[in-house]
Amino acid sequence: MIRRIDLRGAEGALDYRSAVPRAEFDIEKATHLVQPILDAVRERGVEAVLEFNARFDGVEQSGLRVPVETLSRALEELDPEIRAGLEESVARLRRTCTNELESDAVTDLGPGARVTHRKVPVGRVGLYVPGGLAPLVSSVLMNTVPAQVAGVRSIALASPAQKEFGGLPHPTIMAACALLGVDEVYAAGGAQAIGLFAYGDLAAGIAPVDLITGPGNIYVVTAKRLVKGTVGIDSEAGPTEIAILADDSADAAFVAADLISQAEHDPLAAAVLVTDSESLATDVEAELDKQVSATKHAERIRTSLSGSQSGIVVVDDVEQGIAVVDAYAAEHLEIQTRDAAEVAARINNAGAIFVGGFAPVSLGDYCAGSNHVLPTGGCACHSSGLSVRAFTKSIHVIDYSRQGLADVKDHVVRLANAEDLPGHGAAVSVRFANDEA
Helix, strand or coil: CCCEEECCCCCCCCCHHHHCCCCCCCHHHHHHHHHHHHHHHHHHCHHHHHHHHHHHHCCCCCCCECCHHHHHHHHHCCCHHHHHHHHHHHHHHHHHHHHHCCCCEEEEEECCEEEEEEEEECCEEEEECCCCCCCCHHHHHHHHHHHHHHCCCEEEEEECCEHHHCCECCHHHHHHHHHHCCCCEEECCHHHHHHHHHHCEHHHCECCCCEEECCCCHHHHHHHHHHECCEEECCCCCCCEEEEEECCCCCHHHHHHHHHHHHCCCCCCEEEEEECCHHHHHHHHHHHHHHHHCCCCHHHHHHHHHCCCCEEEECCCHHHHHHHHHHHCCCEEEEECCCHHHHHCCCCCCCEEEECCCCCHHHHHHCCCCCCCCCCCCHHHCCCCCCHHHHEEEEEEEEECHHHHHCCHHHHHHHHHHCCCHHHHHHHHHHHHHHHC
16 A cells, blocks of 8 residues: 655665655646636636636635624534534644744844834735635634734635535634634635735725735645735645654554544645664554555545655664655654654754654644644745744834944945945935034
8 A cells, every 4th residue: 555665775875855755746737727717816806706616616606705693603503522622722722822922122232223123913814724625624723823813903714615515614614713703704715715815806895915824725825826926925835744753662553543644634645654663664554454444535545645655764773764854854743763852853854743652743733732734845944834923024123313323324334335335325424414514
């Protein structure tokens, strides 16, 4: 079901980034399909979105915005146990987000010379919540809570219209919106929802946003790339992925279950085990055969596990394993080795790191207190997961008195002349012209 990749004896001789391939996720190929959708939404707004919803989702709608009373009713009808789970997840996530808040940093550089690094929230954000193979209610929480903690004043959320629910988003997604107090919710998915966020429709009372966050399929990701610059985006998240670094101390049943948990998302999901133990590799293969057969989404999981993006990577030792997973830069990385915390501390590239046998990725999906909107496709080597910081921006406030400027005016003039920009220097010198008169 899952292939083996043997990297033993290859330390220093391979580029580990390419030794463990990923699923093909070609945004360029989707551009010619997505650009006309965005153009239509920019020109015709809600009318175009309704047309694309009918074409792609098979729903006929009179409007896009979900009535507030519909959101409230979804929360009232929500299974109390699911609501309790959502509330616990929100509480934990809100605590970690609150601890991420940054204070203004004030630097006094001399008499009358002060620079303040001020943190301010983004004004308006659009949150995208997928609803294709699975209604990702957890993504409502992961997007909304950090935005609220950051102080974002205007939050809009879009999730695909579901034919089986009368052209509305999934009821659990609507319930989560009501739980968090998000009342601007649109039944729209795909590239057309991203276009609606980016361009708005002022005639319909929909203002464009400043920032779009949230995962999606290749059409959503392509649309985010194409509107980047018009608005900000969090990332271009591709298919989900898990890497597990494990030695012979790991429990094969745990490892197999965790690989399956991510393969369950998508046939393109990547599930990678890196181990120096052939016996563990063999035991995990046996566990996969047993556990996959008992799962609800067995076909989807088998497709993921047998794809070129998944595999069991055999290495010489944990040291080489660290190098492999650090180069791979997984969205989710589990460490199931002896001294797991020490090994985890040596990892620089991962969206999130789960330490030990009792920190599965699914914990992070729901109730760890961490955020599960994370960089994929190796982008963890330069990008971070969604957090409060994603919903804030920095402003430098420069507050200088006459004396403060006088202390550096000669430096400014000389540097301006060195760049052949005398007008820059003159803007300083003019303020002291009367001193020389």
